[in-house]
Amino acid sequence: MKNTKFEKFWDNIFPKIRPWLFLSPFILFVLVFSVYPVLRSISLAFMQDYNRLTGNYNGIGWGNFEGIFKSRDFKNAILNSSLYAVMVVPIGLVISLFFASLLNKRLKGTAIYQTAFFLPLVTSTVAIGFVWRFMFNGNYGVLNSILSIFGVDKIKWLEDSRYSLTTIVIYGIWSSIPFSTIVLLSAMQSINKKYYIIARMDNASSFQMFKKITLPMMMPTIIILMFLNLISSFKVFDELQVFFGGPGPYSNLYTIVWYIYEQMRTGIYGVGYAAAASIVLFVFVLSATLLLVLIRKVWLNRGKRLVRSKRNA
Amino acid sequence: MKVVLKNLTKKFGDIVAVNDLSIEIKQGEITALLGGSGSGKSTTLNMISGIESVTSGKIFFDDTDVTKMSIEKRNVGYVFQDYLLYPNMNIFDNIAFPLKMKKVSKDEITEKTELIAKALKITEQLKKRPGELSGGQQQRVAIARALVKDPAVLLLDEPFSNLDTRLSLELHDELLRVQKRTGVTAVYVTHNQEDAMMVSHNIVVLKDGECMQYSSPDELYHNPQNYFVANFIGKVEINKIDGNIVDKIFVSNDQSVKLDLSLNLQVQSASAVSLCFRPESVKVSQQCDFDAKVVACSFYGKDVMIKAKSNEFYIHAFHNKMLDTSDSVVGFCIDKNAAKIFDQNTGERIL
Numbered sequence: 194m195k196n197t198k199f200e201k202f203w204d205n206i207f208p209k210i211r212p213w214l215f216l217s218p219f220i221l222f223v224l225v226f227s228v229y230p231v232l233r234s235i236s237l238a239f240m241q242d243y244n245r246l247t248g249n250y251n252g253i254g255w256g257n258f259e260g261i262f263k264s265r266d267f268k269n270a271i272l273n274s275s276l277y278a279v280m281v282v283p284i285g286l287v288i289s290l291f292f293a294s295l296l297n298k299r300l301k302g303t304a305i306y307q308t309a310f311f312l313p314l315v316t317s318t319v320a321i322g323f324v325w326r327f328m329f330n331g332n333y334g335v336l337n338s339i340l341s342i343f344g345v346d347k348i349k350w351l352e353d354s355r356y357s358l359t360t361i362v363i364y365g366i367w368s369s370i371p372f373s374t375i376v377l378l379s380a381m382q383s384i385n386k387k388y389y390i391i392a393r394m395d396n397a398s399s400f401q402m403f404k405k406i407t408l409p410m411m412m413p414t415i416i417i418l419m420f421l422n423l424i425s426s427f428k429v430f431d432e433l434q435v436f437f438g439g440p441g442p443y444s445n446l447y448t449i450v451w452y453i454y455e456q457m458r459t460g461i462y463g464v465g466y467a468a469a470a471s472i473v474l475f476v477f478v479l480s481a482t483l484l485l486v487l488i489r490k491v492w493l494n495r496g497k498r499l500v501r502s503k504r505n506a
Numbered sequence: 507m508k509v510v511l512k513n514l515t516k517k518f519g520d521i522v523a524v525n526d527l528s529i530e531i532k533q534g535e536i537t538a539l540l541g542g543s544g545s546g547k548s549t550t551l552n553m554i555s556g557i558e559s560v561t562s563g564k565i566f567f568d569d570t571d572v573t574k575m576s577i578e579k580r581n582v583g584y585v586f587q588d589y590l591l592y593p594n595m596n597i598f599d600n601i602a603f604p605l606k607m608k609k610v611s612k613d614e615i616t617e618k619t620e621l622i623a624k625a626l627k628i629t630e631q632l633k634k635r636p637g638e639l640s641g642g643q644q645q646r647v648a649i650a651r652a653l654v655k656d657p658a659v660l661l662l663d664e665p666f667s668n669l670d671t672r673l674s675l676e677l678h679d680e681l682l683r684v685q686k687r688t689g690v691t692a693v694y695v696t697h698n699q700e701d702a703m704m705v706s707h708n709i710v711v712l713k714d715g716e717c718m719q720y721s722s723p724d725e726l727y728h729n730p731q732n733y734f735v736a737n738f739i740g741k742v743e744i745n746k747i748d749g750n751i752v753d754k755i756f757v758s759n760d761q762s763v764k765l766d767l768s769l770n771l772q773v774q775s776a777s778a779v780s781l782c783f784r785p786e787s788v789k790v791s792q793q794c795d796f797d798a799k800v801v802a803c804s805f806y807g808k809d810v811m812i813k814a815k816s817n818e819f820y821i822h823a824f825h826n827k828m829l830d831t832s833d834s835v836v837g838f839c840i841d842k843n844a845a846k847i848f849d850q851n852t853g854e855r856i857l
Binding site: 385387388390391392393394395396397401405406409410412 | 555556557578582586588590592593594595604608655
């Protein structure tokens with residue numbers, strides 16, 4: 194019989210803690226690998242002249258932020274990351290949209306193409322990067338061979354600093370295509386085919402159908418992809434290592450993540466700079482995300498807003 | 507425009523969906539394609555619209571052979587069962603879409619769209635989006651979008667099936683009124699004989715891809731050509747008594763019903779036939795043609811519907827008051843002029 198005080202107490206309390214027991218492994222994982230690092234890097238960002246060996250620091254303040262914004266490499270990193278994002282995200286999406294609409298047609302061998310498109314997704318950046326190094330090679334690379342058909346002189350993609358941003362942008366666009374294409378394709382396939390029948394009965398051309406049916410119905414997906422690709426384009430790192438063995442052939446191609454990495458591993462006092470740069474990156478991505486969320490909201494509600502404004506008028 | 511189907515056949519592999527169908531749908535009428543699932547009614551509609559290709563036979567709009575004509579050129583207005591309004595456009599743009607594709611001038615688009623919206627009583631909704639409308643309103647928008655381009659024929663796939671009874675009745679009136687006003691030839695598919703009876707000039711009853719009867723609702727109800735139609739049509743199932751004809755007298759299998767049909771009957775005798783009559787063609791009265799035990803009474807608006815059991819069959823009849831359902835046996839009189847006789851094997855009408 195349950196008569197002792199402890200047993201009654203336990204019967205009351207156990208149902209309440211049981212869910213937490215089930216959750217505890219995951220919570221522990223998140224605490225150790227996500228929450229603690231985030232909090233720690235925020236605190237590190239404000240500790241001036243933090244010495245990684247002794248753990249001493251010289252007061253709390255904005256010193257690290259002032260330091261990185263004075264740094265030429267960091268300004269370079271922000272510029273490069275932004276340029277990269279501005280080029281890779283829209284161009285990559287337009288090309289993906291094109292491929293998705295090709296794959297959406299019931300042509301022979303569509304399944305083969307769909308698999309082929311998936312392949313880059315499951316292969317590591319390093320392995321693919323080496324293949325691209327061959328293609329980018331200034332002397333015997335396939336890219337220059339193709340360009341020479343159009344009378345373009347040999348470009349030293351990997352060695353010439355003027356082209357190094359273009360090099361990683363080309364690679365970035367290429368590597369963003371598979372995922373975007375697959376996602377866009379599935380969005381495209383979920384559109385009710387009867388819409389196109391109705392539109393055909395109304396004499397709409399293929400272009401009009403794309404503009405009036407396909408594109409608007411895929412807009413929510415496109416906005417989400419924009420936001421995912423934007424985040425990943427701020428994280429360029431691996432390809433720099435593979436193509437140039439560093440941030441560009443003449444250290445001209447810093448990206449934010451590379452800057453963080455470099456500060457982290459060089460110098461005793463670099464940790465604070467790295468943490469500060471991480472915070473800047475976080476703010477960057479956060480504001481870009483908020484902007485996209487806003488765009489998405491406006492897009493989804495634009496009809497209602499229209500009605501409301503007409504009513505008020 | 508009239509729509510003529512000549513020996514129309516559609517096969518999906520080995521399955522014959524529509525079998526040698528020949529009908530002429532008259533200009534300016536509403537015609538219902540009525541049948542159960544698998545009767546080929548939707549396939550027929552889709553062949554008229556051009557969504558489905560034709561295996562053999564021909565389709566004419568007036569004198570033009572449209573059998574091989576592409577969807578774009580047929581100029582049909584089509585209303586899908588699930589409406590399929592473009593969710594990203596407001597109602598005005600939805601209705602105006604066909605006109606915009608035709609590159610009609612802006613003033614004309616506005617004029618025509620507003621006119622058709624007024625006819626379908628959706629003027630208030632023009633600025634809204636499809637998601638903000640009720641099912642009935644969306645249906646009206648879909649009809650408006652199909653009608654705005656002055657189609658050769660208006661085709662509707664199960665227009666009433668997604669609406670509740672009251673909305674569906676409302677749309678009945680709407681469809682009849684708009685059709686009368688525009689004079690468009692309308693064809694629609696339905697599995698619900700009540701809808702078909704209420705909203706159509708003519709009905710094509712289909713079974714297994716074949717036309718069982720093509721006539722007006724009135725004719726279909728009072729003069730069915732075969733047992734399938736007689737049984738399919740009518741809110742309450744038609745009464746059926748199995749038996750034989752001996753010397754122009756119908757005798758039921760259990761000998762309890764004997765009906766002298768010598769005035770109307772052509773054949774002298776026949777075996778394995780069914781005597782059929784509608785509930786309103788049988789009266790409760792003193793000992794008459796046969797007796798049956800009352801098993802149920804249900805309120806049915808003006809009348810009470812009585813269900814009665816004889817030895818071998820059940821009878822439905824209308825009566826003016828509730829009857830005692832505990833073991834009361836009453837007599838029934840059949841209106842001989844309304845009685846029909848069908849061959850049990852072929853389903854063909856004998857009388």
